[in-house]
Amino acid sequence: MLKKIIFFNLLFSTFIIQISKSAESGGMPQLNPEFWISQIFWLIISFGILFVVLSKFILPKIRNNIELRKSEILDNIETAEKQKTEAENTLKNYDELIRKSKNEAKNYFNDARKKIIEDIEKKKQTLDKEINIEIKKAEAEVAELVNKAPEKIQKIAIETSSDLIRQLIGEEVNNSSISAIVDDLYKKNKGKYYGN
Amino acid sequence: MAANPMTQFEVYRIGPEIKINQIDISFTNASLFMIISALSILLIFNLGSSKKNIVPSKIQLLAELSYSFISKMISDTAGNKGKPYFNLIFSLFMFVLFCNMFGMLPYSFTVTSHIIVTFFLAALIFIGVTVIGFIKHGFGYLKLFVPSGVPLVLLPLIVVIEIISYLSRPISLSVRLFANMMAGHTMMKVFGSFVISLGIVGGWLPLSFSVALTGLEILVAFLQAYVFAILTCIYLNDALNLHH
Numbered sequence: 001m002l003k004k005i006i007f008f009n010l011l012f013s014t015f016i017i018q019i020s021k022s023a024e025s026g027g028m029p030q031l032n033p034e035f036w037i038s039q040i041f042w043l044i045i046s047f048g049i050l051f052v053v054l055s056k057f058i059l060p061k062i063r064n065n066i067e068l069r070k071s072e073i074l075d076n077i078e079t080a081e082k083q084k085t086e087a088e089n090t091l092k093n094y095d096e097l098i099r100k101s102k103n104e105a106k107n108y109f110n111d112a113r114k115k116i117i118e119d120i121e122k123k124k125q126t127l128d129k130e131i132n133i134e135i136k137k138a139e140a141e142v143a144e145l146v147n148k149a150p151e152k153i154q155k156i157a158i159e160t161s162s163d164l165i166r167q168l169i170g171e172e173v174n175n176s177s178i179s180a181i182v183d184d185l186y187k188k189n190k191g192k193y194y195g196n
Numbered sequence: 197m198a199a200n201p202m203t204q205f206e207v208y209r210i211g212p213e214i215k216i217n218q219i220d221i222s223f224t225n226a227s228l229f230m231i232i233s234a235l236s237i238l239l240i241f242n243l244g245s246s247k248k249n250i251v252p253s254k255i256q257l258l259a260e261l262s263y264s265f266i267s268k269m270i271s272d273t274a275g276n277k278g279k280p281y282f283n284l285i286f287s288l289f290m291f292v293l294f295c296n297m298f299g300m301l302p303y304s305f306t307v308t309s310h311i312i313v314t315f316f317l318a319a320l321i322f323i324g325v326t327v328i329g330f331i332k333h334g335f336g337y338l339k340l341f342v343p344s345g346v347p348l349v350l351l352p353l354i355v356v357i358e359i360i361s362y363l364s365r366p367i368s369l370s371v372r373l374f375a376n377m378m379a380g381h382t383m384m385k386v387f388g389s390f391v392i393s394l395g396i397v398g399g400w401l402p403l404s405f406s407v408a409l410t411g412l413e414i415l416v417a418f419l420q421a422y423v424f425a426i427l428t429c430i431y432l433n434d435a436l437n438l439h440h
Contacts, residue, residue, distance in 0.1 A: 028202060030378065035207040035226065036312045037219050042227035043313055047291055050234040054241065054290075055283035061245035062263045069250055 201385035233294035273429035289425035296417035309377040318370035329435035
């Protein structure tokens with residue numbers, strides 16, 4: 001407690017001493033007019049130089065810089081937007097191109113398929129025609145063979161019967177008589193062997 | 197014991213005595229700090245404006261931010277008509293700010309703690325604004341003293357009050373800046389001398405006060421420069437856009 005009182009006493013006494021001292025020495029130097037004119041003179045000079053140099057040289061430069069930056073940023077944004085639309089257009093063109101080429105590819109494929117199918121069809125038809133001709137030829141041959149068959153059979157029959165007779169009776173028999181008999185038999189049995 | 201807290205405001209001659217027709221215009225410590233402030237402003241803003249980078253460097257950013265700060269302040273208070281006075285208000289704000297800030301350096305001199313300096317600046321603004329007002333509006337500028345919608349009986353009283361308030365503008369403007377700077381620096385000096393007189397045992401309390409006051413004073417230094425500039429803008433607005 002005593003310490004505290006001494007501390008505050010000291011604090012206030014020094015404060016009071018300070019104030020009384022400053023009062024003794026004549027108070028504020030600000031009110032001493034000795035250097036007023038000098039201060040105004042140097043204020044005019046320094047502030048005047050500051051004002052003139054700032055407004056003639058420095059502030060216009062700063063203004064220019066700021067405006068330059070603004071305009072450059074605007075320009076950049078404009079070009080960026082232009083490039084963006086360009087890029088979009090290019091993308092569209094690209095998509096269009098791809099779509100077209102896909103269509104073309106499809107068309108080519110379809111054409112090729114059609115051609116191949118047609119080709120196959122044509123070849124099949126020609127092949128069919130050839131086969132038909134071959135079949136007809138073969139049929140004609142068969143028919144010829146069928147037509148010729150009785151004569152040959154008659155000849156064979158005549159020969160075999162003459163051979164048979166010679167061996168059976170040991171005597172030559174006239175061929176014409178045998179053929180007459182064979183003819184007769186053939187006519188008799190024609191319906192039996194070749195009829196349906 | 198401790199030094200007188202007012203000795204920091206004393207003006208003394210540096211170099212020889214210069215007299216023109218019995219008028220003393222010697223170079224003093226006040227002149228020195230005015231020149232230092234002006235030159236450092238020019239140096240900083242010259243560095244900040246010499247390069248034309250699209251992405252600004254730090255010092256360029258400082259210059260451009262201050263530019264747009266003042267520009268916004270003017271357009272907010274005085275509108276578009278205040279644009280032509282930008283250079284003056286910018287110089288004024290920077291000069292007051294730098295003088296205040298240089299005053300915060302130990303062993304330096306605070307130019308703006310002298311009533312004659314602040315009064316001269318305020319008078320310059322007052323006269324300038326009044327001249328602009330009369331040029332823009334002729335004698336119609338006197339309508340500033342006659343607010344609309346006031347009863348006829350009260351009018352003489354109101355006009356007198358308005359005239360007094362108008363004429364006290366330079367005084368309030370100058371005294372505000374001067375008193376703030378002087379009071380702050382005196383306080384700092386007093387607390388500083390407490391530190392010495394109380395010694396290592398009791399000196400810590402005033403020392404902590406001193407540290408806090410330093411921060412406060414830097415704030416005040418900026419704030420008073422801002423107030424000085426914005427009041428100039430408001431007075432200019434009265435002269436440019438008469439709307440009473």
